Amino acid sequence: MKLEKAAKQLESLGNPVRLQVYRALVRAGEDGLPVGHLQDKIGIAASTLSHHLRSLINTGLISQERQATTLICRANFQSMDQLVGYLVNECCLDARCKTDGKVA
């Protein structure tokens, strides 16, 4: 993963609203959650949420699928894997990073 891409994804996760959204989606697993459900949960204007969702979509961290009038959001687990991989491998490569094991 390139540094620029990692930075964009980190920036995207680095907002409390978006991190909350992302966490809810990761925890929801493969089923995902409808936008409306996220809005109820977080309690912000629909347009604001939509704006944050676009940020997460643009960086590839989540995706949306339409089911009738409802948009289902899902975390993209692969991109999270790659991001954590970047932090652990690319950044901790030469150092004694005690995060157990996962060096690819």
Next chain:
Amino acid sequence: MKLEKAAKQLESLGNPVRLQVYRALVRAGEDGLPVGHLQDKIGIAASTLSHHLRSLINTGLISQERQATTLICRANFQSMDQLVGYLVNECCLDARCKTDGKVA
């Protein structure tokens, strides 16, 4: 780790300059690097670098120690561990999220 703190650290890492700085410091290991060396490496105004360093310091990702007129910067490996831990545990990295009701 609280969500707010994780978000602040992610935001701090989510800027290309700061991620570059952080990566350089992690790779430099326990010895760290002087501010001036980082400036040469990255090529921005000293005041700009100082501003970014403060962000990384404020979020606990790096620290500084004075050696005569020089300030040595070091990555705080423990805080990186905690942050990756948050992403992995709290947000459930390895998919197959065990949705054990702790959603909030």
Next chain:
DNA sequence: CTTCTATTTCGACTATTCTTGAAATATATT
């Protein structure tokens, strides 16, 4: 084809971040 629900886009505003040169501070050396 009208209406209903769900969500996005638009427009406008405020707040925050990024950037830099100049001035200030800290420490060492003469």
Next chain:
DNA sequence: AATATATTTCAAGAATAGTCGAAATAGAAG
């Protein structure tokens, strides 16, 4: 004390992000 080096703080402008309500769009159902 005067000078030199390393770095920060200050001040100010430009750029970007966050917020919201209103209007627009997409699809389903009457």
